[in-house]
Amino acid sequence: MPEIPLPDPRWADLPLAFAVLGLALWLTLTRGDRAAVIGFTGYGLLVAVAWVRLGSVDVALTEAALGGGLMGVLLLTAVARLGSDIDQPRPSLPGDLLIGLLCLGVAAGLAAVVLGLPSPAPSLVAAVEDHQAAIELGNPVAAVLIAFRAVDTLLESVVLALAVIVLWSFGADRAWEARPRALDFGEPSPALVLLARLLPPVGLIVGVHLFWTGADHPGGPFQGGAVLAAMALLVWLARLGRPPPVTDGFTRLGIVVGPLMFLLIGLAGVVLAGAFLGYPDAFTKPLILLIEAAKTLSVAVALALLVAGPPALSGALSMRRTGSTETGAKA
Amino acid sequence: MDLADGFTAIFVSLGAFFFFAGWVGLVRFPDSLSRLHALSKADNLGLGLVIIGLMPQASWPFGMLKLVALWLLGVLIGGATAQMLAGAIHLDDGREPPGGNGDFARRTSEAGRNNEPGAAH
Amino acid sequence: MTEAQIYGICGAGLVGIGLYGAILGRSALRRLLAFNLMGSGVFLVFGAIARRGGIVDGTLSDPVPQALVITGLVVAFAATALAVALLIRLAAVDREEAPPSAEPGSADAPSVATTPSAGSPSAGTSP
Secondary structure, three states, rough: OOOOOOOHHHHHHHHHHHHHHHHHHHHOOOOOOHHHHHHHHHHHOOOOOOOHHOOOOOHHHHHHHHHHHHHHHHHHHHHHHHHOOOOHHHOOOHHHHHHHHHHHHHHHHHOOOOOOOOOOOOHHHHHHHHHHHHHOOOOOOHHHHHHHHHHHHHHHHHHHHHHHEEEEEHOOHHHOOOOOOOOOOOOOHHHHHHHHHHHHHHHHHHHHHHHHHHOOOOOOOOHHHHHHHHHHHHHHHHOOOOOOOOOOHHHHHHHHHHHHHHHHHHHHHHHHHOOOOOHHHHHHHHHHHHHHHHHHHHHHHHHHHHHHHOOOOOOOOEEEOOEEEEEOOOO | OHHHHHHHHHHHHHHHHHHHHHHHHHHOOOOHHHHHHHHHHHHHHHHHHHHHHHHHHHHHHHHHHHHHHHHHHHHHHHHHHHHHHHHHHHHOOOOOOOOHHHHHHHHHHHHHHHHOOOOOO | OOOHHHHHHHHHHHHHHHHHHHHOOOOOHHHHHHHHHHHHHHHHHHHHHHHHHHHHHOOOOHHHHHHHHHHHHHHHHHHHHHHHHHHHHHHHHHHHOOOOOOOOOOOOOOOOOOOOOHHHHOOOOOO
């Protein structure tokens, strides 16, 4: 075989960046809300490829799962319920151009910042590598998330739990005992029911594997939890199961177990290792895996519930597209 | 570029060509159903060719098996979503999807229970 | 031009596009999408910074900005879910307060901009 050199992969970066920018511009300017949401899902997947090109595979997995998958489902339910309310008139052409110029200025300023970043670039790679051996995790991002910046991750687990509580508070008072109905879209297609029977076992394995392998390879609790949440959503959409009511004890336990476990182990670290969220040397990896397992469960439950929406009575939501209202006792 | 890379380059390019052909169908075909047909056929073929092209780059055996599993998932999900979309297109146009939205088993068993003459498909 | 610079400028462009859509978006959902575009652009700038750190030290990418971006993605998703639920609930409240003589087909007519006066007196009684 003649010695043909492999092309420089950066030839693929320019078209990808242009595709991302072009798609973003299109979905900002297009007329239909549903087209914009579908474009946004595709945009999320393109950005995930961009993250792989930037060498951040963990972020690419998270972006594909959350930004592409779960966000797409969330926004599609929003479009189905909201329709196309145009509540802001377009400004006059001079005003339009002025705002466009201002945004162009902001983008240009940010681009100048990006091009003017200090060189040589400051980097924490060496610092993370120096301390990673004590944590026994092969994935540096996981080490940063769970050990070096553990307070951020703890607070983020709490933020997810708080987000679910705030979401539930959006339901009408008289609907408190009811189930969430944002995913109620009528009789599911038999193809969807087939998928909801075949995919969840596969998704369960993939989700748990993503969590487990996140210790040494790209992956982790967020990515695994997102896949598990997607499986739950698939089952709820196909009506093989229903989202739990907010008063369900197991659901509340599932949301809380992640942050609680994290907090308890952190407090135990005050006694055992001399610092909040310090891990005693003998049990570092088992404790970390325990925290991450609980966090995967909580992330999965919280993400699924965030998409399922607040509790609602049937008839309170309407399908704008067909103009019909969900009536009848679909308990 | 050795033999494996050349194989990958050829087959992934073929797969990309079929994805492009699917896009041409999406743009040029007149109605939704034919566009859906073009997309699902061309995209499945393109996916298969891309997976075949990536085989030499994967480790034996589990890397290759994971690629095959990915392809199987892609085909399954692609087929099911094409069915769902086609059913939705039929309903959108105001007509009943042929075959009762694909649920032959339930429809024929119900028709048989009611002793309808048109129970057989 | 390294890929970090390419995607960093791409992120800057996304912030500009998102800002434009957030100001001039036709509906609340479009403005929400544009806000997410802005967030995505900022994360890409983070990614460019992480990649520059990785290039310097010979690895793929600096892990600390990656961890920050992962946290940011999850929180952005939670915020979007809250915004969507708020929009749906607002639309439902507006529909409940629409005049009962309206026909069923137009009971879902856009009422966000046209019934602020009908909404405010009874805003205290609705949940």
